[in-house]
Amino acid sequence: NAGVTQTPKFRILKIGQSMTLQCAQDMNHNYMYWYRQDPGMGLKLIYYSVGAGITDKGEVPNGYNVSRSTTEDFPLRLELAAPSQTSVYFCASNRPGSTEAFFGQGTRLTVV
Amino acid sequence: DAKTTQPPSMDCAEGRAANLPCNHSTISGNEYVYWYRQIHSQGPQYIIHGLKNNETNEMASLIITEDRKSSTLILPHATLRDTAVYYCIVSAPIAAGNKLTFGGGTRVLVKP
Numbered sequence: 001n002a003g004v005t006q007t008p009k010f011r012i013l014k015i016g017q018s019m020t021l022q023c024a025q026d027m028n029h030n031y032m033y034w035y036r037q038d039p040g041m042g043l044k045l046i047y048y049s050v051g052a053g054i055t056d057k058g059e060v061p062n063g064y065n066v067s068r069s070t071t072e073d074f075p076l077r078l079e080l081a082a083p084s085q086t087s088v089y090f091c092a093s094n095r096p097g098s099t100e101a102f103f104g105q106g107t108r109l110t111v112v
Numbered sequence: 113d114a115k116t117t118q119p120p121s122m123d124c125a126e127g128r129a130a131n132l133p134c135n136h137s138t139i140s141g142n143e144y145v146y147w148y149r150q151i152h153s154q155g156p157q158y159i160i161h162g163l164k165n166n167e168t169n170e171m172a173s174l175i176i177t178e179d180r181k182s183s184t185l186i187l188p189h190a191t192l193r194d195t196a197v198y199y200c201i202v203s204a205p206i207a208a209g210n211k212l213t214f215g216g217g218t219r220v221l222v223k224p
Binding site: 004033035041042043044045048058059088090092099100101102103104105106 | 144146148153154155156157158161199211212213214215216217
């Protein structure tokens with residue numbers, strides 16, 4: 001099993017550009033999450049999903065959009081990138097009722 | 113979710129036990145204590161969790177006080193590979209998603 005796979009690993013965007021961060025898991029987990037981590041800080045929840053077709057906002061959703069058309073995939077969309085979105089983005093997943101979340105290796109995004 | 117307080121950093125000698133404290137004085141009856149760690153900006157890794165009883169697995173032991181207002185993560189024989197940021201998280205697994213709130217964590221440096 002690959003676990004949680006994030007692509008790309010690194011990306012540089014110009015201000016105002018858009019992009020989609022991809023996240024896929026092969027563990028048939030219903031719950032998926034997107035976090036961002038700024039330098040020296042803990043992770044903050046952006047969006048989460050409890051199943052295909054269901055998404056909800058986390059702590060810092062502004063400037064982002066998500067969709068969940070399949071159980072496996074949970075892409076994060078950045079529209080009109082801003083320097084404040086420079087961060088490392090982590091995707092995670094877990095089963096309902098499970099206490100262990102599995103994280104991807106992260107996408108390091110720089111907006112210049 | 114209840115808030116947690118951890119020391120920002122601590123050093124530990126290789127081969128010795130590392131005891132990581134966490135205060136969670138506002139914890140509710142249905143909230144679990146989770147520990148995750150993050151090695152060098154990789155995705156966080158689950159270590160252990162508990163509700164009220166002490167727990168042990170192959171990675172660590174978790175000691176929760178009787179009043180559940182604090183806990184200690186014990187790494188029994190720290191190695192250089194245990195150098196990481198350790199996060200203590202309090203959360204209640206619920207049907208609508210087990211969202212984890214990460215604080216600043218404790219930066220642990222294991223020294224030879």
